[in-house]
């Protein structure tokens with residue numbers, strides 16, 4: 001049994017990753033401050049997996065509390081670092097909150113790893129570090145051109161980690177997620193944001209009648225139907241990429257960067273239509289103005305993850321929207337249902 005410390009361990013991506021890790025020889029120690037997650041998710045992960053987990057409520061800005069986690073668990077073998085604020089729009093309004101939480105929190109984590117000689121880490125990064133890439137599907141060697149404070153924090157956390165890994169001989173996997181969507185096929189865990197900043201949770205709440213209509217941010221983009229195109233990936237496929245990454249780090253030192261996407265893009269209108277078919281009724285929408293900072297299209301080239309991790313996305317658009325609708329239907333008010 002290898003012990004894995006998971007920051008942001010109660011969150012959306014982490015919960016789905018925990019399910020996949022608990023299928024294997026992993027013992028999980030989760031930390032979270034519940035700023036954008038729920039303790040209920042921890043209960044459901046244990047119910048679904050039939051295994052227990054260790055949870056400690058810790059804010060990464062509390063370096064003493066973070067250090068005591070490593071003292072209490074001296075056999076921590078690796079870390080998966082999910083904890084971060086991640087709403088692009090909010091990062092523009094509150095940049096200092098984002099730099100403080102994401103960068104200082106990561107510096108505390110990396111320092112604790114160094115102090116306790118933990119040398120393997122999988123980092124939750126984001127395709128947003130590429131900004132508006134020159135070439136799509138984008139490859140891992142594309143220039144880093146973040147265009148918002150959130151994206152800058154992810155790029156900085158990557159750079160700090162790469163420099164530290166070189167100095168300390170750590171094994172690092174940087175996973176650049178595209179657009180995670182969907183939910184575990186049980187419908188028992190899923191995305192439960194404080195506010196639905198992203199498309200799918202918003203569409204889901206409109207489908208459930210919680211919100212009135214979807215506003216499509218522009219239909220005059222240079223795309224086939226004029227609406228934005230993104231590389232949506234089922235969260236369970238994304239979760240499996242983390243398991244494959246830990247396996248890779250068990251035998252490889254150095255830094256490994258992977259795009260975790262499908263390589264296939266869908267437009268906003270295609271997503272709304274697919275969700276309508278999943279929920280069985282039309283979803284009201286209107287065309288509104290473009291959103292500040294948005295780009296027309298971005299998809300990822302996942303070839304490197306396939307070659308080096310033996311990973312590729314397996315679930316398609318129907319599984320993405322049907323699982324999202326099942327989670328929404330079974331949990332109209334998320335984990336507070």
Ligand code: WQD
Pocket residue numbers: 086088125126127128177178179180197198199200202214215216217218227228229230268291294
């Ligand atoms: C998707 C498409 C919008 C909402 C962001 C972050 C990225 C990652 C995923 C954290 C775009 C359109 C959206 C709505 C709309 N997050 N849209 N109406 O912006 O591609 O990526 O979230 O890691 O880092 O950058 O995701 O879901 O916000 O937007 O028309 O109410 O849906 O214009 O084309 P995005 P999104």
